[in-house]
Amino acid sequence: MPGDGTGRGVKKTPRRALTQARSAGPSETWGDPALAKRLATALNVGDADPRRGVHGFHSYPARMHPLTAGRAVASLELPAGAVILDPFCGSGTVLVEALIDGLQAIGRDASPLAILVARAKTWPGPAAARAKLVGRARDIAAAVIAEGKSARRATHETVPHRAKSRVPIGAFDPHVRREVEALAAAVDAVRGDVGELLRAVLSSILTKFSRRASDTRGETVPRKIGRGMPARLVADRAGELAMGLDALWRRVPEGTPAPRIELGDARRLDLPDASVDGIVSSVPDVSPAVVVAASVVVAAAPPAVVAAAPPSSSSPHAAASKLSAASAAIVVVSRFMGSPPGECVW
Numbered sequence: 001m002p003g004d005g006t007g008r009g010v011k012k013t014p015r016r017a018l019t020q021a022r023s024a025g026p027s028e029t030w031g032d033p034a035l036a037k038r039l040a041t042a043l044n045v046g047d048a049d050p051r052r053g054v055h056g057f058h059s060y061p062a063r064m065h066p067l068t069a070g071r072a073v074a075s076l077e078l079p080a081g082a083v084i085l086d087p088f089c090g091s092g093t094v095l096v097e098a099l100i101d102g103l104q105a106i107g108r109d110a111s112p113l114a115i116l117v118a119r120a121k122t123w124p125g126p127a128a129a130r131a132k133l134v135g136r137a138r139d140i141a142a143a144v145i146a147e148g149k150s151a152r153r154a155t156h157e158t159v160p161h162r163a164k165s166r167v168p169i170g171a172f173d174p175h176v177r178r179e180v181e182a183l184a185a186a187v188d189a190v191r192g193d194v195g196e197l198l199r200a201v202l203s204s205i206l207t208k209f210s211r212r213a214s215d216t217r218g219e220t221v222p223r224k225i226g227r228g229m230p231a232r233l234v235a236d237r238a239g240e241l242a243m244g245l246d247a248l249w250r251r252v253p254e255g256t257p258a259p260r261i262e263l264g265d266a267r268r269l270d271l272p273d274a275s276v277d278g279i280v281s282s283v284p285d286v287s288p289a290v291v292v293a294a295s296v297v298v299a300a301a302p303p304a305v306v307a308a309a310p311p312s313s314s315s316p317h318a319a320a321s322k323l324s325a326a327s328a329a330i331v332v333v334s335r336f337m338g339s340p341p342g343e344c345v346w
Contacts, residue, residue: 002276035075042071050170053096054121054244057237060091060114061215064282072096072280080253081276092118094280095259102253103278106271108264113203115263120200123245124258125193133194137201137238140186141231147182148227162260171210173223179230180206198234201241205233246312 002020048067050056055066064072073094078084080102086094089107095118097104107118125133172180180202185196207228211220264270 023112026100026172038071038075042068042075054241054248055093055096056175057121057241057244058200059207059215060117062282063090064093066093067099068335069093069142069282070278072277073101075306076278076280078278081254083196084278084280085269085273085276086281087269087279088281088283090114090116090282092121092259092261094282095122095261096248098201099252099256099259101246102256104257105259106276107259107261108269110263112263116200118201118259118261120197120241121244122248122259123193123197124249125245126327127246129193130245133197134239136190136194137198139236140190140198142233143227144179144186144231148179155210158225171212173211173225173226176209176230179227179235180209183231183234197241198238201234203237204237205230208233229328231270245332247329281295 029040045067048065050065050067052066073084073231073249076084078101082103083104083106084094084098085106085108086098087108089095089109090111092107095105095107105122107115109118148207171177184203187195187202187207191200207215209223209225211223213219213221262270
């Protein structure tokens with residue numbers, strides 16, 4: 001059934017942006033039987049919704065499935081208040097699940113986009129601040145729609161491109177690009193936490209309205225997008241984020257602090273040695289240079305391999321030295337976008 005540019009009438013297929021397939025595959029396990037069984041179970045997500053709650057706020061390539069992240073965090077059996085680190089935090093999947101378990105979460109990533117999204121998904125602002133976010137998004141959307149209508153009535157032409165726009169020419173259809181430019185300019189004028197959240201909201205809709213097929217596919221596809229649709233989706237997405245954050249923090253045990261999420265290089269972590277009780281991370285690049293030294297490795301390339309190994313005190317990776325005594329770590333190593341499988345070298 002053909003679509004009308006709004007998404008109605010189009011049969012949607014689930015996006016494959018996760019580190020592992022949904023269907024169960026054969027698993028080979030060794031090491032401690034009980035731990036290996038829990039880790040193998042963590043990879044078998046079945047038809048569990050990967051976009052539940054705040055996890056569906058923003059697409060992100062090769063992210064860990066939330067169910068895998070939650071089970072992996074739980075398998076470490078850390079006490080409430082323990083410190084857990086994700087040195088490749090991406091969009092914050094592990095951090096969200098750690099919050100729900102009452103853990104002090106630390107996230108690092110080299111991508112500014114990852115930090116923006118992870119902070120938005122774990123923002124601890126009160127109800128009044130969330131209402132302010134939604135209100136500002138609605139005001140911006142209404143103003144941008146009104147500006148476009150006014151300009152077309154006055155000049156019988158479309159709104160011209162903004163002189164200092166950061167929106168690349170060719171990424172969007174001309175009328176969509178002008179609307180995105182107006183949204184970006186309005187969002188840039190908002191300061192503080194609400195401004196950062198609005199930037200994450202705007203980022204979350206861009207691929208949907210661009211000519212690009214997806215986050216991980218560079219080819220262009222035709223889209224039928226009506227005027228005002230991007231602005232309306234900004235308002236809707238802000239509302240969804242506010243509701244997701246409300247639901248998240250209702251599940252977080254009282255007294256659990258917001259995650260500490262900073263831009264950083266996992267090879268040079270700015271954390272004291274022996275300050276972390278556990279590590280859970282997803283590493284889409286399986287080259288030895290970036291794999292975190294840990295006591296447990298989960299390789300999520302079929303057939304799945306779950307391995308238990310002692311921590312390596314001689315590992316060159318910065319994350320290894322942050323683990324406290326008797327702590328453990330889980331690293332989900334995945335093949336992504338056709339890259340060949342790699343080996344973890346200790």
